[in-house]
Amino acid sequence: MSKSIETPPRLQLEQYLGMQIRRQRLAQELKIAEVARIAGISQGMLSKIENAQVSTSLDTLSRLCDVLGMPMSKLFSQYDQQGSGALLVKANEGxxxxxxxxxxxxxxxxxxxxxxxxxxxxxxxxxxxxxxxxxxxxxxxxxxxxxxxxxxxxxxxxxxxxxxxxxxxxxxxxxxxxxxxxxxxxxxxxxxxxxxxxx
CATH class of the missing domain: 2.60.120.10 (Jelly Rolls)
Incomplete structure (x- = not known):
């Protein structure tokens, strides 16, 4: 009998959004200070958003998306699809x-x-x-x-x-x-x- 592993917990919305913003910022090699300045928020606030230490307004998210050049719809698009991109088939369970x-x-x-x-x-x-x-x-x-x-x-x-x-x-x-x-x-x-x- 195979031992089952619990499904990893779904990311909270704040964690997911922070991860997406950080990923997009790093992909463009932008410093946290640059993005925060252009978006009109403090560097500390952006750091808290990226690390899911604070909930933020849609207005702030919209400004961050503008700075990072990504549509706001893309920011949320995969939240409901977490965990659906991979399939594990255990031995002898195909x-x-x-x-x-x-x-x-x-x-x-x-x-x-x-x-x-x-x-x-x-x-x-x-x-x-x-x-x-x-x-x-x-x-x-x-x-x-x-x-x-x-x-x-x-x-x-x-x-x-x-x-x-x-x-x-x-x-x-x-x-x-x-x-x-x-x-x-x-x-x-x-x-x-x-x-x-x-x-």
């Missing part, structure tokens, strides 16, 4: 999915998810444990990257055969028919990453 090959003794665990209507990539942990099965041929848009973690197999891409041992990687055009040709040593664990690119 979502089991059905794909072509599942009925042939392949097990697919999806290791990622992407939000929105378009997927840029998918990552699977593929397990194969029956060396006597015949294997389907796959063909789909994009580029595929395989990394063999355990076992040994011969992989077909078009008319070419590639002998793969644990630790080997293979990258190829996924529109060309491909798939396992022979399982030499089972069990096999294969990391498969499909990159669909951009339209």
């Amino acid at each position: 979502l089991e999915v059905v794909r072509r090959g599942t009925e042939k003794g392949h097990t697919y665990h999806l290791l990622n998810h992407t939000r929105g209507p378009k997927k840029s990539f998918e990552a699977y942990m593929v397990s194969m444990d029956d060396a006597s099965e015949e294997f389907p041929t796959f063909s789909h848009p994009g580029t595929e990257f395989l990394h063999l973690l355990e076992g040994e197999l011969v992989y077909r891409h078009g008319n070419q055969l590639y002998a793969m041992q644990a630790g080997d990687s293979l990258t190829f055009d996924a529109e060309v028919p491909h798939g396992p040709e022979k399982l030499v040593q089972v069990p096999i664990r294969l990391l498969s990453i499909m990159n669909y690119g951009k339209d």
